[in-house]
Amino acid sequence: MQIETPPTDKPYDKPEGERRGLVIVNTGDGKGKSTAAFGLALRAHGRGKAVKIFQFMKVPSARFGEHRMFEQLGIPIEGLGDGFSWKSQDLEHSAQLAREGWQKAKAAILGGDHFMVTLDEITYPLIYGWMPLDDVLETLKGRPSHVHVVLTGRRCPSEIIELADTVTEMTLIKHAFKAGIPAQRGIED
Secondary structure: OOOOOOOOOOOOOOOOOOOOOOEEEEEOOOOOHHHHHHHHHHHHHHOOOOEEEEEOOOOOOOOOHHHHHHHHHOOOEEEOOOOOHHHOOOHHHHHHHHHHHHHHHHHHHHHOOOOEEEEEOOHHHHHOOOOOHHHHHHHHHHOOOOOEEEEEOOOOOHHHHHHOOEEEEOOOOOOHHHHOOOOOOOOOO
């Protein structure tokens, strides 16, 4: 490790632009995409802002740690899917659920009642061809100017990355699962 001298000068000038809703993307093969999105939701909720989270791959009855906590805090979180494709019994049904879920998410985005709408794991139904990318792009472009939209998932389509204001790629360096260690409740659920 190299020791650094802490900066003493401010590393940036305050932007002069307008405050407006952002499109934020967390993508890549590394862990933390959803966790980062949930952190933003908590931050906004802590400021009294209305937040809605849609999870495109989780079932509506999911009871993962984030569901339990968000329910306690009064943050609405909704599972729209039937699990990841390898768990699905009927991929056409999975595709239909994604399309129906998108209509709910689209209405929440365009309705303007939420400061932030999180579209967790939306990239999967997009890259599987289950949902129309053009409709997602038009919705992001046409949303009310104050609405922030956070999208997560691997292999985010380049068209969304181009449109987004902030894109973070999580890079996999090392993962316990690859070393034979199973998922840990409270860490990966």
